Amino acid sequence: MSAAENRRDASRPAAGRRIAVVGGGWAGCAAAVALLDAGCDVTLFEAARTLGGRARAIETNGRLLDNGQHIMLGAYADTLRLMRRVGVDPDQAMLRLPLQMRYPAADDGMDFVAPRLPAPLHMLVALLRARGLDRHDKLALARFTTSARWMGWQLYTDCSVAELLARFDQTPRLERLMWRPLCLAALNTPPERASAQVFLAVLRDSLGAHRAASDMLIPRVLLDAVFPEAARRHLDGRGAAVRTGARIDALEPDGGAWRLRSGADHHAFDGVVLAAPPWQAAALLRPLDGAAGVVAQLDALAYEPIATVYLQYAPGVRLPLPFCALADAPLDERWGQFVFDRGQLDPGQDGLLAVVISGADPAGAIGQAALAAAVAAQLAASFGQPALAAPLWSRTITEKRATFACSPALARPANATALPGLALAGDYTASDYPATLEAAVRSGVAAAGVMMGTTPR
Numbered sequence: 001m002s003a004a005e006n007r008r009d010a011s012r013p014a015a016g017r018r019i020a021v022v023g024g025g026w027a028g029c030a031a032a033v034a035l036l037d038a039g040c041d042v043t044l045f046e047a048a049r050t051l052g053g054r055a056r057a058i059e060t061n062g063r064l065l066d067n068g069q070h071i072m073l074g075a076y077a078d079t080l081r082l083m084r085r086v087g088v089d090p091d092q093a094m095l096r097l098p099l100q101m102r103y104p105a106a107d108d109g110m111d112f113v114a115p116r117l118p119a120p121l122h123m124l125v126a127l128l129r130a131r132g133l134d135r136h137d138k139l140a141l142a143r144f145t146t147s148a149r150w151m152g153w154q155l156y157t158d159c160s161v162a163e164l165l166a167r168f169d170q171t172p173r174l175e176r177l178m179w180r181p182l183c184l185a186a187l188n189t190p191p192e193r194a195s196a197q198v199f200l201a202v203l204r205d206s207l208g209a210h211r212a213a214s215d216m217l218i219p220r221v222l223l224d225a226v227f228p229e230a231a232r233r234h235l236d237g238r239g240a241a242v243r244t245g246a247r248i249d250a251l252e253p254d255g256g257a258w259r260l261r262s263g264a265d266h267h268a269f270d271g272v273v274l275a276a277p278p279w280q281a282a283a284l285l286r287p288l289d290g291a292a293g294v295v296a297q298l299d300a301l302a303y304e305p306i307a308t309v310y311l312q313y314a315p316g317v318r319l320p321l322p323f324c325a326l327a328d329a330p331l332d333e334r335w336g337q338f339v340f341d342r343g344q345l346d347p348g349q350d351g352l353l354a355v356v357i358s359g360a361d362p363a364g365a366i367g368q369a370a371l372a373a374a375v376a377a378q379l380a381a382s383f384g385q386p387a388l389a390a391p392l393w394s395r396t397i398t399e400k401r402a403t404f405a406c407s408p409a410l411a412r413p414a415n416a417t418a419l420p421g422l423a424l425a426g427d428y429t430a431s432d433y434p435a436t437l438e439a440a441v442r443s444g445v446a447a448a449g450v451m452m453g454t455t456p457r
Contacts, residue, residue, distance in 0.1 A: 016041060019451055020260055020269040022248045022284075025053020026437050027425040028275030029231040030082055030444025032240060035273070037085075038452050042240040043269070045262070047247035051228035053277070054402060055437060060395045061312070066223045067397050068308045069340050069354040071185070071323075074215035075205035076438040078445060083227055086234040090217070093226050095322060095345055098122075099206055099214040101178055103132070104320070104382040107327040110177045119210040137174045144168045145207055153204035155197050158408040161187075164196035181325055181337055184358040187406040187434040188304045195408045201432040218323055220345045248276075251284050251422070258421060273447045275425040278404070290418045297413045301428060306402035307360035309336070309375045311391040313351040318343065319383060326355070326382060333374045335360075351392075353379065360398060368396035403435035404428045415446045423450035 017040050021032045024046030032044045050056055057064040072079065072094070080090050098116060103109020110132030114122045123145065127138055147168060155164075161183050165175055175191075183191045186202040206214045219226050235242050250261040251272060260267045274281050282298035285291040322344035326336040338356045342349035355375045366374070372394035380389035404410075404427075412430045415423050425447035426440065433439040 017270045017451070018043070018268070019271045019273065020045060020258070020267065021273045021275055021425075022251075022260070023053065023275030023277070023280075023425070024048070024051040024228070024242070024244065025275060025277075025426075026055055026227060026440040027427065027444040027447075028053070028273070029228055030078075030441040031273045031275055031425045031448045032235055032242075032444075033082060033086060033231055034445045034448035035451060036235060036238055036240050038448065040451070042235065043267070044235060044240065044242045045246045045248050045260070046242075046244045049245050050224065051232055051242075051244065052224050053440075054399055055223045056228070057222045057224045058397070060310075060397075061393055064222055065310055065395065065397070066219075066308075066354075068306055068399060068402065069338075069356050070219060070223060070437060071338075072217040072219075072437060073205055073213065074217060075209055075213035076217070076436075076441075079227070079438050079441045082441055082445075083230070086227065086230040088225075088227065088230045093221050094217040094219050097216045097218065097323065098211075099126075099216060100323075101181070101325050102321060102323075103177070103325050103327060104384075106384050107382045108132075109325065109327050112178070114211070114214060116211060119214070120208075122211045122214075123207060132177070133174070137171050140169060140171045140174055141178070144170060145203075148200060148203060149208055153200045153208060155200065158195055158197040160408055161191035161194045161196050161199045164199070165191065177325075177327070181328075184337060185356075186436070188306060188358045188403040189406045189434075190359050193405070193407055195406050195410060195434075197408070198406050198432065198434050202434065216323070218340065218345060248284065251288065253288065253419070256420065271421040271423075271451050273423050273425050273444075273451060275444065275447070277401070278426060278428045279401070281424065281426070285419075288419060294413045294417050294424070297411055298428075300411070302405040302407070303401035304358070304403050304405050305360045305398055305400045307335075307357040307371065307396060307398040309355040309357070309372050310395045310397070311353045311355070311372065311376055311379070311388075312393050313353070313388070313391050315343075315350045317351045317353075317387070319353070326378065328357075333366075334378045335371060336375045336378050339379065353388075353391075355379070368398070369394075372396050406434045415443060416450045421451075423447040 019040045021028045021044045036042045099114040101112045112130040114126040187194045252259040258269045258272045278298045319341040322341050328337050335357050336355040340354045342352040377389050414430050425444045427435040429443045431439050
């Protein structure tokens with residue numbers, strides 16, 4: 001794109017411009033809300049019947065369940081701001097817990113909880129009080145966080161998380177109980193091939209942040225109600241068009257504008273925010289002149305799965321905490337990494353437990369029924385409750401391409417493209433964050449900025 005084209009696009013007023021957003025996940029919804037607020041005439045296209053993308057509810061056993069259990073941080077400023085903008089109160093929609101890593105007593109784990117004190121005092125007290133870590137573990141953790149803070153949570157050259165931990169002499173116990181589960185939860189990529197720089201960015205906003213920013217936020221309601229449903233009401237109520245069940249088959253440049261083809265229908269727009277998953281975005285961009293560079297970046301992305309095992313027990317079954325870490329040991333068929341007691345979050349889900357397995361390739365190979373049975377047995381042993389081995393029913397939900405593989409020095413595409421009037425949005429776009437809801441929301445807002453000429457190209 002030439003400098004003259006950049007200036008011409010940026011000089012066009014946002015108000016009244018007809019902008020299409022292709023994809024109704026969190027990135028697409030964020031872009032649509034931001035564009036609408038800027039005065040654009042917005043149409044949101046989503047191939048599925050509901051909004052939410054890979055963070056949505058599905059129906060199973062006669063009830064709605066999220067297709068994956070999520071957790072957020074108090075540092076997710078863009079997500080929290082956008083939730084409020086569309087009428088969702090985060091304090092009502094989510095349970096706020098202090099930063100913690102707590103294991104069941106039988107797991108030979110650790111108990112680490114940051115008290116509600118000003119930073120960095122909250123981390124110092126948490127470290128002093130932590131159970132399950134000996135003196136060498138605590139000194140190693142203190143050395144790591146102090147050094148990372150001194151470095152500004154930045155590396156000159158990216159490397160794997162495993163290399164970073166070895167560089168700072170982290171103990172095997174600390175790696176097993178703290179760093180590996182945090183890396184899997186945040187990056188959905190094993191430490192041996194996960195980006196240390198992205199991991200440091202997550203730690204910056206958790207271990208290294210002020211207390212409220214490091215809080216953990218667990219949705220009490222379905223993810224649809226946390227943002228996508230409210231975004232749809234916001235868009236509908238202000239005159240935007242939301243078209244679900246509308247798959248876009250082709251994007252065609254049209255004399256400085258864009259034509260979108262959906263079946264036999266054609267729609268004309270001044271600009272497009274392409275917020276589809278990267279493999280779908282690549283398919284739409286591949287036929288277009290000038291898109292080869294970004295298509296190559298999209299094609300180069302690899303993906304990691306996440307499995308969520310739901311186990312329903314009789315009403316009244318409770319875990320000691322609403323959220324616990326689990327000591328996974330795949331060789332012993334202990335696959336679960338974190339468990340959530342949904343009944344403590346939402347009374348309507350009494351007796352329902354959700355167990356998350358990030359980077360779930362090996363677990364997925366044994367089959368859904370065997371995985372659910374193994375997870376139930378793991379819970380029974382970890383919590384010393386034999387009845388947990390026999391749930392009333394179970395359901396395993398696996399997203400095979402839940403996130404991109406967050407490898408070191410990964411080249412992620414920018415929001416702006418070489419195609420005038422077309423921007424990308426998605427958690428895979430260039431960012432210091434991994435594939436999280438916050439990354440998706442930030443990218444949607446940034447893509448809207450490209451359309452409005454307020455985000456540098």
